[in-house]
Amino acid sequence: MEVILKQDIHTLGYKNDIVTVKNGYGRNYLIPTGMAVLATESAKKMHAENMRQSAHKQEKIKNEALELAKKLEAVSLTVGAKTSTTGKIFGSVNNIQIAEALEAKGFEIDRKVIAIKDAVKEIGKYTATVKLHKEVKVDIAFEVVSE
CATH class of the missing domain: 3.10.430.100 (Ribosomal protein L9, C-terminal domain)
Incomplete structure (x- = not known):
């Protein structure tokens, strides 16, 4: 099952990453707690557009780091x-x-x-x-x- 992370999860990935997790972990923990959303085709398109728009913000954060x-x-x-x-x-x-x-x-x-x-x-x-x-x-x- 592919999910899009809404926040950083130490052992899994960073915010806005698309990761593959086991079905039970995604359905029973990540999605109900709001840590991730299901990565459907429409969600992936929205995610790509959001990432394109926030690219300069991410660059600024990286430079500060x-x-x-x-x-x-x-x-x-x-x-x-x-x-x-x-x-x-x-x-x-x-x-x-x-x-x-x-x-x-x-x-x-x-x-x-x-x-x-x-x-x-x-x-x-x-x-x-x-x-x-x-x-x-x-x-x-x-x-x-x-x-």
């Missing part, structure tokens, strides 16, 4: 965590702490667009990936230190 990415590349973060005497962290560092550290530096980034590849369980240097736009990703270096 690129500017923010350039600023974020220069940022280096330090995240404090409680540790044992061997350097192991009690718990782990996740995207919430990264978002808070970015906010302290003056960047308002949603925690849902921040991804950390491996679990951060020890002090050291790591990288996090921030997806600012469908086509714009930036890696941010951060260091975990003992408090």
Whole structure:
């Protein structure tokens, strides 16, 4: 079943993407909750026209994301965590702490667009990936230190 997404869905796609999903997922979850519409021929034509009209708006949003990415590349973060005497962290560092550290530096980034590849369980240097736009990703270096 093909559907047109009305909003970004983390594991599926971005707003206005046409994606193929299983019938039950589309009929029982995506369409009733308003996250997607069925991709009929008329809906695809309307979607194509809307995408053509909003192309310049999307370009502007992408350029803003690129500017923010350039600023974020220069940022280096330090995240404090409680540790044992061997350097192991009690718990782990996740995207919430990264978002808070970015906010302290003056960047308002949603925690849902921040991804950390491996679990951060020890002090050291790591990288996090921030997806600012469908086509714009930036890696941010951060260091975990003992408090």
